[in-house]
Structures are given as C-alpha cells and as structure tokens.
Amino acid sequence: MNLVVDIGNTYIKFAVFKKKGLLFDEYFEPSFFLEKVRSVFEAFPEIRFAIIALVGKSDEKAFEVLSLFCKVHVLTSKSKVPFKNSYATSNTLGIDRIALATAAFYHNQGGNTLVIDAGTCITYDIINDINEYLGGAISPGVNMRYKAMHGQTEKLPLLKKEDPIDFIGNSTNNCMHSGVIYGVLHEIEGVISQYAQRFKHLTVILTGGDSHFLSKRLKNTIFADSKFLLKGLNYLLEYNKH
Numbered sequence: 395m396n397l398v399v400d401i402g403n404t405y406i407k408f409a410v411f412k413k414k415g416l417l418f419d420e421y422f423e424p425s426f427f428l429e430k431v432r433s434v435f436e437a438f439p440e441i442r443f444a445i446i447a448l449v450g451k452s453d454e455k456a457f458e459v460l461s462l463f464c465k466v467h468v469l470t471s472k473s474k475v476p477f478k479n480s481y482a483t484s485n486t487l488g489i490d491r492i493a494l495a496t497a498a499f500y501h502n503q504g505g506n507t508l509v510i511d512a513g514t515c516i517t518y519d520i521i522n523d524i525n526e527y528l529g530g531a532i533s534p535g536v537n538m539r540y541k542a543m544h545g546q547t548e549k550l551p552l553l554k555k556e557d558p559i560d561f562i563g564n565s566t567n568n569c570m571h572s573g574v575i576y577g578v579l580h581e582i583e584g585v586i587s588q589y590a591q592r593f594k595h596l597t598v599i600l601t602g603g604d605s606h607f608l609s610k611r612l613k614n615t616i617f618a619d620s621k622f623l624l625k626g627l628n629y630l631l632e633y634n635k636h
Contacts, residue, residue: 397434397444397464398627400490401456403514406430409624410438416621416628428459435463445469445631449490467634469493469627474634476500478526488517490623495519495527496633497626498599506593509622510582513602514538518585522593533581536604539574555607579611586614 395417400407406427409419418438422430435441444460447469460466467473469492471485477499481487490511498507498521508530511517515538518530534542536555544552553570561576563569582600590596600609601622609618619625 395438395441395443396628396631397438397441397460398624398631399444399446399456399460400449400624400627401447402449407624408434409621409628410434410441411628414625414628416624419621419624427456431459431463443467443631443635445627445634447489447493447627449488467631469630473630475527475630476525476633477521478524480526481529491517491519491530493623493626493630494601495521495626496629497622499525500625500629501599501622502597505597506589506595507597507599508586508589508593509599509601510585510616511602511623512536512578512582512600512604512608516578516582516602518589520589520593523595531585535602536574536578536607539577540570543570543574555604575611579608582608582612583614586616 396411398409405421406424407421408430410417442464444464444466446456446466457466457468469489471487475492475496494509494511498509504523506523507521509519512535514535516533516535520528520530522528540553543550553567556571558572558575559568561572563572586598598614598616599622600616600618601620605618605620609616
C-alpha cells in the first residue's frame with residue numbers, strides 16, 4: 395500500500411492507495427499531523443511506501459515522522475516522470491503541476507490532455523499526443539479574485555463565492571459575484587476553446603477545490619475529478635520506486 399501526503403498552503407491531505415485503487419482520503423489542519431499519522435498506520439498497517447508533496451512551506455518534520463513507519467519519497471523537480479518534460483524552467487515547475495501532468499499521462503496516454511486545476515490559483519497544463527508536457531498557464535483562483543478586490547480597494551467587501559443572480563449585477567455584491575464567477579467561467583471556456591483549436595480530440599480534466607462548483611456551470615465537455623492530483627502523486631510514487 396502507498397500513502398500520499400499532500401502538504402498544501404492551508405491543509406494537509408492523506409490518501410491511501412492499493413495499487414491504483416484509492417482506499418481512503420481525508421484532509422486536516424497541520425496541527426493534527428502526528429495524530430493523523432498514527433491513525434492512518436493503525437488503520438492501514440500494510441502501508442510500505444509514502445510520497446510527500448510540499449506545495450506549501452517546507453516541512454522536514456513530516457519526512458522524519460513518516461520515515462519511522464515506511465520508506466518515503468519527497469517529490470521534487472528532480473523526481474523521475476513518465477513523460478518528456480519540455481518546460482523551459484523545469485526546476486521551477488510546481489510539484490502539484492508535475493503530479494497533474496502525470497495523472498493526465500496515465501489517464502489518456504497517446505492523447506491530447508488539458509488539466510485545469512481550480513484551486514488557490516487556476517492552473518492549465520497540457521500533455522500532447524506524443525506524451526510531451528508543454529506547459530500551460532497560471533491565473534488567480536476564485537477566492538483570490540474576491541480577496542484581491544477587497545484588499546486592493548477601499549470600499550469593496552470581502553465576499554464568499556456564490557452563484558450570481560444574473561450576469562447583470564444590480565448591487566455591489568451582485569456585481570462582484572458576477573465579475574468573479576462569470577469571469578472565471580468565460581476564462582476557462584475561452585482557454586479550452588483555444589487549446590481545442592490547436593490540439594485535436596482534446597480531453598479536458600477539471601480538478602481542484604472549486605471543480606465541483608464550476609463543472610456544472612461550464613458548457614464545454616469536461617471530466618471532473620477532484621482526486622486527480624492524489625492519483626498523480628500515487629503514480630509518481632510507483633514510478634520512482636524503481
């Protein structure tokens with residue numbers, strides 16, 4: 395069994411895999427790390443390998459603790475990947491994007507695949523039909539846009555995301571909701587259309603914290619998979635065992 399540990403900016407995620415099958419996953423605040431490590435190894439004593447993905451701040455303690463229980467691989471830009479990486483600055487490529495590209499590779503080998511991760515930022519990553527990672531784009535996520543409008547102005551309030559009543563806002567709050575939500579939706583639709591013009595038979599995967607909220611509002615045909623990053627990390631762990 396494998397343990398996937400995704401250390402993000404706010405939460406830590408655990409996922410347990412048996413080969414390709416996801417058996418268990420949860421997320422929690424960093425203060426519960428030691429407690430959760432004990433409980434996951436008690437529940438799944440067959441775990442032999444773990445991978446740590448540090449999207450947030452570096453945490454050497456996590457490696458030290460997990461190393462007491464199993465063999466640990468810390469994902470870095472130097473980890474082995476199953477595709478050709480044509481990113482110009484591969485040493486600066488985020489490990490979350492490496493994991494998403496890996497999941498895309500295994501999900502649709504020999505096909506053009508665009509992965510959209512709607513999280514803190516919205517990232518776009520493309521693997522083409524000759525299994526080459528080309529790059530993509532990074533833009534502000536939904537909550538970041540709300541925070542930017544509040545933080546960069548004197549009077550705009552800090553709102554939580556919700557469906558706009560109409561695309562024409564009739565109050566300041568409604569105008570902000572319309573601007574953020576429709577702005578994100580039109581951006582994603584536009585990006586998908588742009589990629590589809592260049593890459594034939596394009597498969598689009600939507601993942602990340604806002605994937606469920608956005609997927610039912612998008613017109614383009616997409617596959618929503620909130621566990622896509624975790625699956626990619628498990629694939630990378632398997633690939634780096636050898």
